[in-house]
Structure formats: C-alpha cells, structure tokens
Amino acid sequence: MSAKKEPETVGFWLPKQSSAKMDILTPHKLAVVFLIQEYLSLKKVAEDNAQIRFTARDRRRFCLLLLKLIQYPDMAYKDLYGLLTSPVYGIHRTHLEEFEKLMKMLKTVGIEVLFDLYNVIDKLISDNGSSYQIGIVGLYFRRVYITLVKMSFPEFMALYRNSVAYYEKGVRAVQISSSSFSNSESFMKLEAQAVYKDRNSASKWSNKQSELFVAQQSLLLQNNETNALNPKDMQNRLNEIIHDHPLYSQAYFLSYLNSVRVRDFFNAVDAIHRSFDRSALISMALAQDSKEYQYSALNLAILHAQFNHNDEALASIKECIMLAQENSDKICLQLAHAWLCLLDASKPQFSEKNIANKELITLVHSISLGIQSLVKSSASTGYTPAKLFEVLLKSDILNCQTSMMDLTANGIAERAALWAMYGKNEVSSLCSQLLLNSDLKLLVQTYNGEGICQALCSLVVWLAIQGEFNLALTVLKHTQERFPRYPLSKSWMTADYYITSMQAIFRGEWTDASNACYHLYTLDKHLSLLQRAHLALARLNLKSADQLLRQILDDDTIEPLTRVRALLLTAHTLTSLPDASKMEVVNVLNDALAIANKNYLDYEKALIEMHFAHVLMLLKLPNQALKAVKNCLENILANGGIYDKAKVLFLFVKCVLAVELAAEDKLTKIGKCLPMLEQAVEYFQKLECYAKVKDVYIFLANFYHTLEIPEERNKFAYKYRLIEEQYPTTREYLNLFF
Template structure:
C-alpha cells in the first residue's frame, strides 16, 4: 500500500468519511511504526481519532490507532482502555447477529480473544509488568492450542523468549524458527535467529557462530525490505560487538544503521535502533575526548526523539554516563554525584556500579567496598539480570579499590576471576584490562620484567579498542614497568638503559596527551610527575641540557595543573 502524505485540509477537517478515515489511519499507523516524528503530534492525533469515532463509531481500527498513540506517550491506562475497546468490537462486530452468521461470528470472536491476550501481553511487557505479561501469554497459548492456531503460538513463543521464560536450549529455538519459515513468518524467523544469537552470545559460544546467526537474520530482513528489522538487526550486532570488546566493529555497525536506505516516499525510518546507533557513536567520541562532537550527536538525538517518546531513556542515559565520566576525570565530584542521580532514573544497573566508583573517588573506601561486594553478590545469583561483562566490570572496580588502598596483592583473586570469566565468554577487551591489573600487581611485587612481558601480549588489543583514558592508564603502567625493569637489570649496558628510559619518556609524552584529551587532569599530573622523574634520570647520560629542559617543562605543567586541579586527598602517584 502506498503511504502518501495526506492533504492538510483532510487532517484538519472535522468530518471523515469511512474511506478517508481508513486512509488516514493507515498512513498514521505506518508513520508511528516507521518515523514517529512524521506522524501527527500525540494530542492532534488523539483529537482526529475522536472526530473519526464521532463520524464512524463502529470503526474498531480507530481504537487500535489510539492504543498505538497511547504507547507512544507511555499512557498505560489509556492504552489498556483502547486495546479492550478494539478487541471488544472485533469480537462482536455489528451486523453479525443473524443466526446464519452465528458460526462465523463465533470463529471471529475466538480469533479476537486469543490475539487480544497476545496484545495484552505485549502491552504489559512494554511497561515492565512481567508477571501480568506471563499470565496474558499463558491465556493466549491456551486459546491458540484450542484453536490450533500455529501463528499465534509462534508469536507467543517469541514473547516467552523475550521474557527469558523459554530456557529449553538452542536446539528448540532452532526448531521454532524453522517452523516460522514453514508458516511464512519472516519477522518471527528473524526474532528467532536473534534470540538464538543472544542466548549463544551471553553464554560461552564462539563469537563466529553468534555473528553468523545475526548475518542470517540480516539477509532475511534485506530480502523482505523490512526497514525497522534491518536497523534493529544491525543495532543488535553492534551491541554484541561491544559486548565482546570490539569497539571499532560496534562503531561500524552503528554507522550502517544510520546509512541504511529506509525511505518510504521520502520518509526515513527513525526508530529505537537509530537512537541506539547515535548513542553508540556519541559514546565513542566521548571516549576519544571529543566531547563537543558527542554533545552534537546527542543534541540531534534529542531533536529526533523528544522526552515523551520511549526512546528518550536511551539518549538520556548516554548523556548522563558521559557527564558522570567527564566530571569524574576532572575531579568535579559534586557534578558527578548529580549525574549519578539522573542516571539512576534511566539506567539503574549502570548507576549501581558507578555508585561504587564515585564512593571510591570520594575517599569512602569502606562504603565503596560494601556497595561493590553487594553488587557482586547480585551478579552471582541464579538467573541474575546482569551479564558476564557487567560482573567482570564489578571485579575490576573491586581490584581498583584495593589498589587505591595500597593492598594490591589482596586483589589477586578478583583479577584472576575476571580474567577467567572474560576468557570463557570471549570478552577480549575486559580480559586485556584484567591482564593489565595483573601486571600492576606483579610490578608492586617487585617483578617489573614479568609485568612488562605480560603487558606486551595485550598492547595491540588495548590500542585497537580501548578508550583514550584506558589507553593512557595501560601505557602509563607500561612505562613504569620499563623503568622498573631497567632498575632491576644490573647487567644492562649504559646505552641499553638510556634507550629504555628514552622509550619510557616517549610513552609518557603520549600518556599525557591522552589524559589531556579526555580532560583527566588529575591523572595528567601523575603522568607529568613520572615523566619529569624519567628525564631527571636521563640527565646523567648524554644530552643533559635537553633532558633538563624537558624535566623543567614537565614541572611547570604540573604546577599549572595543580593550581587549577589541586589534589585534595592522599593517593598513589600511579594507581591503575
């Protein structure tokens, strides 16, 4: 069906014929699913629906359009009311009361009742009412089994998978999506493939097989020109790349979402996947220190997805994550605390782990420890809502807390646990960062050479996918290991020692640049301090004047930063 833009006089008219009403509702329904910004504003659309129902009171589809409009603005009671009205009219259509049509009416009523239960489950899921959703699904399954409605059963199975209630293994999921192929239900086939990908990805399956299923689902979407599903498939694959620590591939899939040809008569798809892709790119720019570009991307997201839409939580969470991290880097702990409060409203799990980080930076080590240990216990529960990557992050933050207290050896168990779990789930980036934590422990144990060798096995991964801040931290540690190895090697020649120290000085120049790019000025001071020490050590060899000038330059920069960002509490010079 063509979806042409309706004339303004038709939209503004107070009188709708049945054909005009059907055409108007079809167009608005397509726009609500494809690009909500191109549909009428919620209040105007609701007024138009009222006018349609005044002229055509038996038009059941108007109630369903009103239901879609209510979902758009998160109006639970109104959405439930409209859904009931729609299926009441579908189950008991006017003009079907004659005895000759009673059998047909009974069949229509049966179909309406089971799909009413299915849509009610969808409504409850959207508003987070999981128990009510399960009850509605059970009713829909019972009615579908009575009527041998295989299509309804397949829809119900998809919702069960989304709820996480169908844990019969990948083999049953594969049988299910093969059934959807037989029933010619491509959207459900894609959902089945995506459920398989998610189950395998959250487990310990190899990434190659997980991405294979995502690729298959994208092929089906392309074959059927399902624009929303195409964008959602790429966004899901981007999320999986991010989970594995392949940040550049995540960025690539996010760009694909934004560059897909999804036009319907000049109107481009603008759903949740687009918002997620924009937030991925904003986060990537923020990780590189380009906060202005990140703010511009989020500004576009805010324009496209107003605060009343269901997608608003996505960009709001991204905005608060960036604000929290930036405030923490610059030492503005009050601003970080406010960003954390805002984040709790839109992304509670992320707020929980950042609560422990903030308490640690505030010097409240005991409270931070209690917070992170409690969070780790939640991660270890059966059927925990947290994935493996989240648990690894908690373990790394716990180890960082031990480092800040000068108890690096106490963190060995947490770091080893993190390395093991990251390797088991193929979380390459988290495994590399955990390895860096192990190297830091070795350095503090007086084993700089072993720490150096351990770090060198993970440097490529860190350079490829880490944020600028994490790159700087790992390189800072790498330089310390180099200097430590030089001090511990009594057999090295003076030229070899000088070469290693010069290499460490070059690394520290890169470290200070990276810290400066993300506005981590407190860490930048630590880096400048260590850089000055290296140049002071090099003054004993050749080119004394150059190293003296470099040492003094680092000291001046340190002093300037210390005036702007004073160190208010005691801390180590280089805490990983």
C-alpha cells in the same frame, strides 16, 4: 483445520473490518465536486483557446490538491479557500474565479445547480471515452453519485441549505481574515500537521478517509515517529473519527498506541479495551462467531510489558495461550511464545517448533526475530563468535529477501553490539556507521526505528570515550530529535547519563557525577552501580566501592561482561587498600580472566593483563610486569578509549624504566619514552582529567630527582605547579592507578 487470518505485524494485531456504513454527502464534498467540474471545463476551454495558458504545472498542482481534499476530512470554507490560494496548492486564477461564480450561483440560482451537477456526474461516469471512469476521481464521482441517487427530496433540500450556509459563513470568515494564508510558513505548518481547527459540526470523516488516516499514522509510528502527528493533534483527529464512527475499532487501537508513546497507562488500557469491545460488536452485527479474543489478551500483555508490569503481562500471556489453543491458532501461539521468552528468562529461547511452518509468509518475521534472539542469548553463554556471526548472516539474508527494514536495521545494530562485546570497538563503530549510511526505504517511507537509535547511541558512547564530547553531544541531540519518546528514548537517555557521569568523574565533579549515576539507576541498574563504584574509587571511598561491587556480584542474573568489569573494579579496590594481600588481588583477577576467556571478551582480557602488570610492579617484579603490559598494549591502543590508552602508555614507560638498573640506561630509555608520556598527557588533557596529568609530572619530577638532574626536575615540577594552580584537586586523588 481452516487457515487463520495472518497478522499484519508481529507486535500488534487487529482483525480487518468492513465499512458498511454509507458516507454522508456534505457541503465540503460538493465543493470538491464543483472544483473538479470547473477544472474539466477550464481544461477543455484551454485546449480550444490558446490565449488561456493552462500549463502542466497548473494541472499538477491541482491534482495534488485534489488528492489532499479527497484523503482528508471536511474543512471549513475558509480553510478550503486558503488551500486554493496557497503557494503550494494554489489553483489557476481563472479556475478560482469560475469556482467562486459557481458557489455564488448555488445561492442565487437555487437548487437547480445541484440537479445540473447530478447530470454532469452522470454524463462523466457513463461516457466510455472519459478518463474519469477509473482512478481516484472516478471512484469519488461514483460515491457522490450513488449518495445523490439514494437521497430523498427533503434530504436534498437539507443538503442545499447546508451548502448555502457553509458558503456564506466561509465568505464572511475569508473577508475577516483575508491574510490567514498570506505567507507560506503558516501554510506549511498547517500542511505538516493536517489540522483543520474550524471543523464544521455537520462535516464527517468518511470511512475511507478514516481508514487512510489510521493506516498512515500507524505505519509512521512503527517506522518513523518523527513524521507522524504529535500526540495531542493525533488524539484530536482520532476523537473526531471516533465521534463520526463509534464502532471503528482501529481508531481506538491507534489511540492506544498514541497513549503508550506518552506513557499514559490508564488511557492506553481504556483504549485497548474499547478497541476489542468494538471488534466484538461488529462480529455480532455481522452474525460472525469471533474467535479472535486471544489477540486482545496478547495485546494487553504487550501493554503491560511496555510499562514493566511483568506479573500482569505473564498472566495475560497465559490467558492468550489458552485461548489460542482452544482456537488452534498457531500464529498467535508463536507470538505468545516469543513474548513469553522476552518476559521470562527461565523459558527456552525460540525452539524449533517456532519455525516449523515455513510456508506462511508471516512466519518469516518470527524466524528472523528468533535467530537474532538466539544470537543474543548465545553470546552471553560463551558461544563461539564465528558461529554466531554465521547464524546472524542467515537472518540478514531473510531480512533483505523480504524487505523487513526493522529487522535489517536491528541485525546490523546487533552485529555492532557483538563486536563491541568482543572488544573490537573500531569494527563496532564501522557497523554503526554502515547502518546510518544505509538507505533503508520501504516504498516511500524511510525506516527510523530501534536499530537506528541503537547505532546512534553506540556512536555517542564511542565518541565520548575518545574524548570528543562536543561531537558526542551533537550526535546525542540529533538522536533526541529523531526519537523523542518512549521506549526508544530510553536508549539515548542511558547513553546521556552514562557519558555525563564519566565526564564528571574525569573532571572531579563529584556532585554532577553522583546525580547522573542516580538518574541512570532507573534506566540500567547494573550500569548505574558500576558507575557509582567508579565514582567511589575515584574519591578513594573504598568501603562504598566494595559495597556497591558486592551488590553487583551477588546478582546471578548479570551478564558475563558486567561481572568481569565488576571483578576488575574489585581488584582496583583491593589494590588501593593498604592492608590487602596481593594474592587476593591476583585471585580476583584470575576469576575475571577465566570468565573473559570463556566468553571471548578480548578487550577485558587486555585490561586484566594491564592490572596484572600494575600488581607485578607493586611486587617489585618489573621484568614480568613488562611482559604482561606488552601482551595487552596492542589491543588497548587499537580498540580502547583514550583514557585506557593513556594509562597503558604510562604503565609501559614505568615498566621500561624500572627494568633498567644503571642511571645511564635509564636516561637513554627516558629519552625514547618521553613522546609516549607526552601522548598520555595529551589524552588526559583532552578528557580534562588533570589529576592524571599531575601524576605524570610528579613521576617525571621524581625520576629526574633520583638521577640528580635538577634542571629537568624543576621543569616538570613547574608544569605540575601550573596545572595545580589552574585546576586544583584533592591530594588523595593523586597516584591512583585507577
């Protein structure tokens, strides 16, 4: 069996094409040759005449300018002149004067200037001592020379007339708008976007320029979208390329990627169809039997998956598998199997057959991706954490050895997610910061993809639960700027609505919390239902909370972590019901504890222990409650948010005081416990959760009232009154353990 052509990426693939079409020589290209000709003349004169200062800086600026002129498409003479006089690419004054003289001679002297140019190029590329036989400039000279040789005399005359018209029109435009490039800011804006709006109708994108543009923008979309052109400008450039090269399929494919990032489904479908239609036409023109139709079905499946059309995506995947089997294409089969595992949860995850052929370098990406997927699926089934981290280390080694920046970042982000799931939030935060401080560069490109976005979002949530909402919003704004479009924007939008709903619940702003929860539903259904249950509990709307939690628990596809959290909220709901049996609450907590133990969810275990302590306090068993709260105290204080820390400190003080029977012992204990309660109040105030601050003051006022100490009772009653006057809340919100 013949070896198949290897894909450039795992996600998308297109066959390479030969660019057989001859480039068209345009006035802009002639102007570039004139610039090079005058540069060589000035450089030679400067070597012989010390009065002309032609510094290394001048040479470097011209080389950068020349690289840009060769890489980018034709531009109007006005724009070319703007580059020649710009603060970034401006050329030497003498060089500019000689270039303008030569352009004027083209008009006054006539076609002899082009014949002289022909001889100059011939001499440069035939001179053995010339440095312009090789390199970018040498290749450019040879392409121009070959085109001139193949031109007939009428074509030569047409080129001359077009060049004269090009120069005359440009000179008039320069005179009219002489200040177009007067400031560096306007030029830098043009430079960043590479937009030449006044495009000559006769100018063309050459084959090499088109290939370079598509390759650069595709790489930027994959690794760092913020450095790519914005969707509108990119589509304009692609329309120009398609106009000049109608059969260039990669331009249509880049147009498809551009449509996907702005969620334009219909144009994306049209572009991907045209892309593979053009590939087939080129194969027919070259008399080749194309066997690459399976990749069109694969890419169509990926397109549907991007828009959550799972049924259509699965149908395209099945078609892709049949075509790949007919052509014995193992690589395509493995890519199809990878997407099949992502789209259909019932399929086995990345079998050993997927990594059997290790000698193909393209499969290293599949191997590493398979390991990360295996770790993710195993984590949700209760596999031993130490084994998972050991397997994930193998993926990290592969990624570093092959410099796969995307999977390196995703591996670190997955490690942070695992630590967070197992309740080690501080370690998770450190992993995210490690990723953000890593220098992930491939050649000169800095990676800025999914892993970075996930790390930033996890830090946003961590800062929010620590009460640092201003810092969280700052990081969130930075994330929005770095990842402005779908699909990566989905992650920070989820984090945004989540922390918005959480903050609104703490503040008692029910309308804002409800709106955030409903916006969250389209992004993460189960998280939205959990937050709505939180909201219903905070408002003591226990019936609605119970309905929402049943909706979550009846879904068999939810993750163990989500199920444990839903069971914990169910226990809160039952505890708040006046007629609910405490044994029913204990049974729910036992179910949650069993799932948490099976899946190593340590932090959730601590929260369950805390709720057990609360139930034991309600049953008038303070000694057992104190033991339970001591078991969870360290874990929550080390890894929890400040809301959970404040709750556990408050509960711990309650248990300590309830254990003591004598009034003197209670007074002794309260003196030692007051700093803990002050810390709890500080945490609640930082979250602007003033209803819980009132709970603490009410507890202290009642405690001193029971001990008949009016001075201390009045002190905390007064603090309660001040908070109530400044931040009034509904009465039923108070004294709620949740």
